Amino acid sequence: MFYREAGDFKTSYKEDNQTFPIKFDRYRYYAVMFLAFAVVPFIVNDYWVNAIFLPFLIYSIAAIGLNILTGYCGQVSLGTGGFMAVGAYACYKLMTVFPEVSIIIHVLLAGGVTAFVCILFGLPSLRIKGFYLAVATLAAQFFLVWLFNRVPWFYNYSASGQINSPERTVLDIAVTGPNTDAWAKYMFCLVFLTFCALVARNLTRGSVGRKWMAIRDMDIAAEIIGVNPLKAKISAFGVSGFFVGIAGALLFAVYLGAAEAGDSFGITKSFLVLFMIIIGGLGSIFGSFAGAAFLVLLPVLLKNVLVGTLGWPTDLAAHFEFIIVGGLIITFLILEPHGLAQLWRVAKEKLRLWPFPH
Amino acid sequence: MxxxxxxxxxxxxxxxxxxxxxxxxxxxxxxxxxxxxxxxxxxxxxxxxxxxxxxxxxxxxxxxxxxxxxxxxxxxxxxxxxxxxxxxxxxxxxxxxIARTFQNIALFEGMSVLDNIMTGRLHQMKAGLFSQALWAGRANREEVENREAVEKIIDFLEIQSIRKTPVGRLPYGLKKRVELARALAAExxxxxxxxxxxxxxxxxxxxxxxxxxxxxxxxxxxxxxxxxxxxxxxxxxxxxxxxxxxxxxxxxxxxxxxxxxxxxxxxxxxxxx
The missing domain is CATH 3.40.50.300 (P-loop containing nucleotide triphosphate hydrolases)
Structure with a gap:
């Protein structure tokens, strides 16, 4: 009833192009932003931040990154975990080598380093497509993890082979290290997520985004209208790497605090992020959020229901969790192959006409 | 001759x-x-x-x-x-x-008619990655200018009513017309x-x-x-x-x-x- 275009006239192409063309959507967006920035930080506690908000925020960034590469540009990547490791280790090296520089710069630079590495591994995409490219990125995944485990320079020759994030502050408030307040971690990641989502949205609605989608939908036709396939693919790998690198840096520095390449950034991470964008919806920024929320929240929810409500033993519940999550993913993909974003789109189309569809 | x-x-x-x-x-x-x-x-x-x-x-x-x-x-x-x-x-x-169309339509099925035609104007859009990332200055201006040019072609080929429709949903004849529009957009x-x-x-x-x-x-x-x-x-x-x-x-x-x-x-x- 409130969700409609009627009476909301667009008088310029700028207005017609905006992200949320419907008034109700715009207000909903402002409301969510207000909640996220001005309400949640004051009411969250450690459990909520560590179990739900931080993973959600960080994986959303990673999912946005992978979605740009796979969802928008059509280049399958199974190397997300490895690229996140690049971000984490780059951030760690920068933090320890230049302790006086702000952590914000470190995280952004870590993204830049990852973008570069991602471009290197993306170069074969010019020649190989589909499954073969997936295998090439899989090689990147194993190579990068091996590199970070075997070359001691990356973990500063520490005896455990782990990297630990030292305490760093923003405006005299600790955001990394053991003495960090929950709300500070949350805010730090939220700012990065907001930044990444805005950048991703701007890129995908402009001419760069159109080049990516043209390559995804039909690369021959893209070339015939003047898209340089090399540049388009490389820019997608670069931008994607930048976001994934930021996600890796935040995952290590803010969320985990200590990490080891094989454990924290293994192949399971790659698949986790890939599942997020498939379930959320390929080629949709909203889908990245939805997918991350789904895969972060579902296990928490199941655990609470199985252990908390039904009183099952923890180990049994943990195993059942895998079965249920896996089953749900399959069911879900059969029912809606285009992901949560498509459900959302359909719901919105219905809402436009509700309650008088005829 | x-x-x-x-x-x-x-x-x-x-x-x-x-x-x-x-x-x-x-x-x-x-x-x-x-x-x-x-x-x-x-x-x-x-x-x-x-x-x-x-x-x-x-x-x-x-x-x-x-x-x-x-x-x-x-x-x-x-x-x-x-x-x-x-x-x-x-x-x-x-x-x-030099622009062309194909014998069997080569449109970008996942994009809207408008976006398809806008891709035809890639040469006219020169804003860099950073300008586009912030949607500021040049990127914003170019988007509007090129949209105006594209709207002229949309008017010319009489496809105003379908400009926001995903191309995948269109019938064959219209797809051919959209493909012509995309080629024309490149001037x-x-x-x-x-x-x-x-x-x-x-x-x-x-x-x-x-x-x-x-x-x-x-x-x-x-x-x-x-x-x-x-x-x-x-x-x-x-x-x-x-x-x-x-x-x-x-x-x-x-x-x-x-x-x-x-x-x-x-x-x-x-x-x-």
């Missing part, structure tokens, strides 16, 4: 045909042992509608692919605006102002149309013919087209090249070609002795 060698002339319907913009000289294209095009030369003049016809497998599409840079011929040269063209990739050819100096009327009914063909004539008339675009519908070809085109088995068997005005014995033989078949 000696009578056509002077620089420009005026057609019966009052359009001015200029000098030669593109010249194919002794083009030979082979795929392994198969000779797809054999020693073909012809030219395309500024502002004309040039048809390439011939039976199936004559090498017409290969010719178009040579012009648009998909294939680089083993022998022969392409002259564009009097200059010999180096072997290029299709996107480089596109940047020189090409030469427009290549590969069977623009294939699979259309009479009304759709009439619409398409009208659009082709209008494009040629209003924008002064030079058009080279491949088409099987002889009625359409003879009505639309100023000059026709006829190919058969990779060779050129005729070249001239529709009337010349209609009366050419080799062309009649190729189309109707002739007893080989």
């Amino acid at each position: 000696n009578d056509m060698n002077h620089d420009s002339y005026v057609t019966a319907d009052g359009r001015t045909i200029g000098g030669v913009v593109m010249e194919m000289k002794n083009i030979t294209l082979r795929f392994g042992g198969v000779v797809a095009i054999q020693d073909i030369s012809f030219d395309i003049r500024q502002g004309e509608i040039r048809a390439i016809i011939g039976p199936n497998g004559a090498g017409k599409s290969s010719m178009l692919n040579v012009i648009s840079g998909f294939y680089n011929p083993q022998e022969g040269d392409v002259f564009y605006h009097g200059k010999k063209r180096k072997p290029m990739r299709p996107y480089q050819v596109a940047r020189q102002g 090409p100096s030469i427009l290549l149309l590969d069977e623009p009327m294939a699979g259309m009914n009479v009304e759709e063909k009439e619409d398409m013919s009208r659009f082709i004539l209008d494009v040629n008339d209003e924008f002064g675009t030079t058009i080279a087209l491949i088409e099987h519908d002889m009625g359409v070809v003879m009505d639309l085109s100023d000059r026709v090249v006829v190919m058969d088995y990779g060779k050129k068997i005729g070249d001239g005005t529709p009337d010349d070609v209609r009366n050419n014995q080799a062309v009649i033989d190729a189309y109707l078949g002739v007893a080989h002795d």
Whole structure:
């Protein structure tokens, strides 16, 4: 009833192009932003931040990154975990080598380093497509993890082979290290997520985004209208790497605090992020959020229901969790192959006409 | 065609045909042992509608692919605006102002009609990655300017009502029209149309013919087209090249070609002795 275009006239192409063309959507967006920035930080506690908000925020960034590469540009990547490791280790090296520089710069630079590495591994995409490219990125995944485990320079020759994030502050408030307040971690990641989502949205609605989608939908036709396939693919790998690198840096520095390449950034991470964008919806920024929320929240929810409500033993519940999550993913993909974003789109189309569809 | 060698002339319907913009000289294209095009030369003049016809497998599409840079011929040269063209990739050819459509539609199915046509204007959009990331300054301005240009084409081809529809949902005839719109958005100096009327009914063909004539008339675009519908070809085109088995068997005005014995033989078949 409130969700409609009627009476909301667009008088310029700028207005017609905006992200949320419907008034109700715009207000909903402002409301969510207000909640996220001005309400949640004051009411969250450690459990909520560590179990739900931080993973959600960080994986959303990673999912946005992978979605740009796979969802928008059509280049399958199974190397997300490895690229996140690049971000984490780059951030760690920068933090320890230049302790006086702000952590914000470190995280952004870590993204830049990852973008570069991602471009290197993306170069074969010019020649190989589909499954073969997936295998090439899989090689990147194993190579990068091996590199970070075997070359001691990356973990500063520490005896455990782990990297630990030292305490760093923003405006005299600790955001990394053991003495960090929950709300500070949350805010730090939220700012990065907001930044990444805005950048991703701007890129995908402009001419760069159109080049990516043209390559995804039909690369021959893209070339015939003047898209340089090399540049388009490389820019997608670069931008994607930048976001994934930021996600890796935040995952290590803010969320985990200590990490080891094989454990924290293994192949399971790659698949986790890939599942997020498939379930959320390929080629949709909203889908990245939805997918991350789904895969972060579902296990928490199941655990609470199985252990908390039904009183099952923890180990049994943990195993059942895998079965249920896996089953749900399959069911879900059969029912809606285009992901949560498509459900959302359909719901919105219905809402436009509700309650008088005829 | 000696009578056509002077620089420009005026057609019966009052359009001015200029000098030669593109010249194919002794083009030979082979795929392994198969000779797809054999020693073909012809030219395309500024502002004309040039048809390439011939039976199936004559090498017409290969010719178009040579012009648009998909294939680089083993022998022969392409002259564009009097200059010999180096072997290029299709996107480089596109940047020189040559746009084309495909025999089987090659639209971006996942994008809206508007976005599809906007991709046609990539050359006009030069904002860098950072400007676009922040949606500030140049990126924003370019988006609006190019949108205005695209809206003109949308009006011209009468597809206003479907501009936000995903292309995948459109019927065949409209898709063909959107593809033409995308090619036009690039403001090409030469427009290549590969069977623009294939699979259309009479009304759709009439619409398409009208659009082709209008494009040629209003924008002064030079058009080279491949088409099987002889009625359409003879009505639309100023000059026709006829190919058969990779060779050129005729070249001239529709009337010349209609009366050419080799062309009649190729189309109707002739007893080989």
